[in-house]
């Protein structure tokens with residue numbers, strides 16, 4: 056993706072290949088900084104504190120985290136400890152466990168002295184595959200957007216095709232392209248007149264800070280809205296489609312995404328607005344069926360609810376990033392980070408292999424029998 060005319064990814068190997076750079080997403084949109092991860096503990100901390108976030112990117116960072124651990128100690132016990140340390144950082148996105156298992160299973164049969172190099176290679180493959188899967192999601196989603204845009208009533212044909220999205224499922228959440236934003240980028244590049252309603256996505260505001268940042272860099276017209284505005288816009292015909300990502304998709308097509316996604320799906324359902332969920336294969340958890348009952352939901356610090364971070368605009372501290380308190384002293388906060396949207400509310404899943412009904416038959420049709 057583009058930042059000031061330069062192509063960027065979210066993660067890569069530093070020269071020499073023994074450490075990893077990432078973009079520090081806690082500083083965006085106001086400061087663009089990269090950070091070097093040199094140890095497994097640093098990789099785990101970067102995931103936990105959301106320096107890197109987004110299901111696919113967490114997975115790739117975890118994979119490189121195992122490489123960092125194996126460079127120090129390639130023994131079985133160290134591998135197991137690093138796996139557990141990384142896997143414990145964030146519980147909801149299944150991509151993390153998937154990527155860790157992939158690297159672990161690749162290196163475990165090897166003699167210790169070959170393990171770090173094999174982990175490096177496997178993490179690189181996971182990253183490249185993620186880029187390819189997201190680009191494919193973009194192509195499949197583009198077809199849907201083009202079809203929906205063309206099917207609008209004559210009086211709306213000259214107007215922008217209006218898409219609403221929640222959280223950040225763009226290139227910052229992946230290695231490149233994104234999941235839900237990939238079709239938007241492809242549509243914009245293909246010349247579709249598209250406009251994006253960006254939910255701010257309280258409490259961490261990934262929409263207002265990250266999605267708006269990305270779309271702005273790519274020149275995609277967009278408007279940031281408060282999380283509660285989506286239903287109103289749908290009632291007034293201002294949303295042609297909703298598209299979001301997912302951190303874990305069960306085999307029957309329930310999707311778990313950033314808190315608030317479920318309410319958008321309900322509003323879309325009530326207003327006859329198509330609700331799409333974009334995902335790579337790495338997000339499917341074939342071992343789970345009922346998302347509400349079975350997916351572990353991360354509860355993050357209440358401080359993310361009671362406080363907010365922003366850029367100081369005036370005075371001596373202008374430009375610096377500071378937290379400010381929103382709530383009265385003593386009020387408690389509760390911060391579930393994700394919710395589950397049942398498959399019945401999902402119009403279709405847009406995957407790297409094509410578009411499927413949100414059902415086990417739909418997913419098996421693309422990914423094959425168990």
Ligand code: MRU
Pocket residue numbers: 108109110111148221222223224225228229233234235261299300301302312313392
């Ligand atoms: O808490 P985050 O910022 O890691 O949550 C990210 C999301 O909810 C994304 O929508 C999700 O990972 C979709 S995949 C790009």
